[in-house]
Amino acid sequence: MKLQPRRRSFDDPGSSGSLNDLSFLLIIFFIVIAGFNTTKGFLVTLPDTSRPRLVHQEDLMRCTLQSTGAIILDGKEVSLNELSTMVGAKRNAYPNMTFLLVINAETKYQYVIDIIHEIRRLDVENFSFRMEDNVQS
Amino acid sequence: MFSLKKERKKPVIATASMSDIGFLLLIFIMLISLMNQKYEEKIEYTEAKQIEKTEAEENLEIWIRRDGAISIEGDYISLEYLEALIAASVTQDPMVRIHIIADRNTPYKYVDQAVKILQKLQHRVVSFVVREEL
Numbered sequence: 001m002k003l004q005p006r007r008r009s010f011d012d013p014g015s016s017g018s019l020n021d022l023s024f025l026l027i028i029f030f031i032v033i034a035g036f037n038t039t040k041g042f043l044v045t046l047p048d049t050s051r052p053r054l055v056h057q058e059d060l061m062r063c064t065l066q067s068t069g070a071i072i073l074d075g076k077e078v079s080l081n082e083l084s085t086m087v088g089a090k091r092n093a094y095p096n097m098t099f100l101l102v103i104n105a106e107t108k109y110q111y112v113i114d115i116i117h118e119i120r121r122l123d124v125e126n127f128s129f130r131m132e133d134n135v136q137s
Numbered sequence: 138m139f140s141l142k143k144e145r146k147k148p149v150i151a152t153a154s155m156s157d158i159g160f161l162l163l164i165f166i167m168l169i170s171l172m173n174q175k176y177e178e179k180i181e182y183t184e185a186k187q188i189e190k191t192e193a194e195e196n197l198e199i200w201i202r203r204d205g206a207i208s209i210e211g212d213y214i215s216l217e218y219l220e221a222l223i224a225a226s227v228t229q230d231p232m233v234r235i236h237i238i239a240d241r242n243t244p245y246k247y248v249d250q251a252v253k254i255l256q257k258l259q260h261r262v263v264s265f266v267v268r269e270e271l
Contacts, residue, residue, distance in 0.1 A: 018156040018159075019155055019156060019159055022156060022159040022160060022163060023159070025163060026159075026162075026163055026166070029163070029166075029167065033170055038190055038192055039190070039191055039192040039196065039198075039236055039264065039266055040188045040189065040190055040191060040192075040266070040267065040268070040269060041185075041188055041189070041191045041236070041264050041265045041266040041267040042185075042188065042189070042191070042264070042265045042267060043189065043191050043262060043263075043264050044262070044263055044264075044265055045261055045262055046252060046255060046256050046261040046262070046263060047256070047261075048256075048261065049256050049257075050259075067244075103245045103249075104245070105244060105245060105246035105249070106244045106245070106246065107244065107245045108241065108242050108243070108244065108245070109183055109239045109240065109241055109242070109243045109244075109245060109248055110183045110184070110241035110242070112245055112248075113183040113184075113185055113241075113265065113267055114185070116185075116265065117185040117186065117187065117188075117267075120187065121187055131245060131246065131249045
């Protein structure tokens with residue numbers, strides 16, 4: 001039997017096979033870069049100091065955030081989950097409720113963000129906040 | 138009778154070096170985009186699970202370090218200068234989005250300083266920048 005030697009295929013000078021890989025890498029790179037540059041967070045409307053709003057006593061839920069991160073609601077310390085449950089219940093009873101957060105000056109910013117996150121998650125429309133020892137709301 | 142006419146080769150555009158060109162282009166774009174990167178202060182970001190995109194067409198980022206130092210685009214500034222800068226930005230474009238990017242351990246009193254300035258200038262929409270919690 002006569003075995004024919006295998007012919008080696010020669011490189012085609014017009015081949016552009018690796019261009020697919022390169023363009024794919026380029027697309028991945030742009031997707032990643034585009035993701036990096038977007039700014040995310042919470043869009044908050046600050047309380048108007050010149051025109052204070054009048055709120056019914058029963059619509060108001062006042063919460064104090066201490067420097068340790070402790071949440072005080074109606075004079076009692078509650079956890080973030082408990083606060084979430086209580087705010088949800090209050091909102092169901094009073095749809096126009098206003099949540100007022102009074103923040104201690106030394107409170108870490110992350111604790112403030114945690115509360116804002118919960119309020120946003122519960123879709124509380126009227127949210128106001130101010131620093132403790134501050135007369136204006 | 139023999140034909141003495143030379144057989145013409147079909148013209149071929151060599152694209153073998155295209156991959157090299159593509160690679161160089163990739164490196165070039167990567168370097169350019171790294172150069173165009175936004176200013177970043179070395180802070181520990183605050184984190185939350187559900188956040189929204191707050192970027193607008195025109196943005197002004199106020200960075201607040203945990204010691205209360207305020208910077209904009211790498212320049213550390215006083216509160217008076219911050220007020221002037223925000224006023225100038227808002228005058229130039231009333232739709233400018235102000236972002237507050239503070240370290241997670243920053244005492245709130247420092248963030249409140251910036252908030253008070255915005256309230257004073259009647260620019261009432263502010264973005265608290267947060268990193269998505271994984």
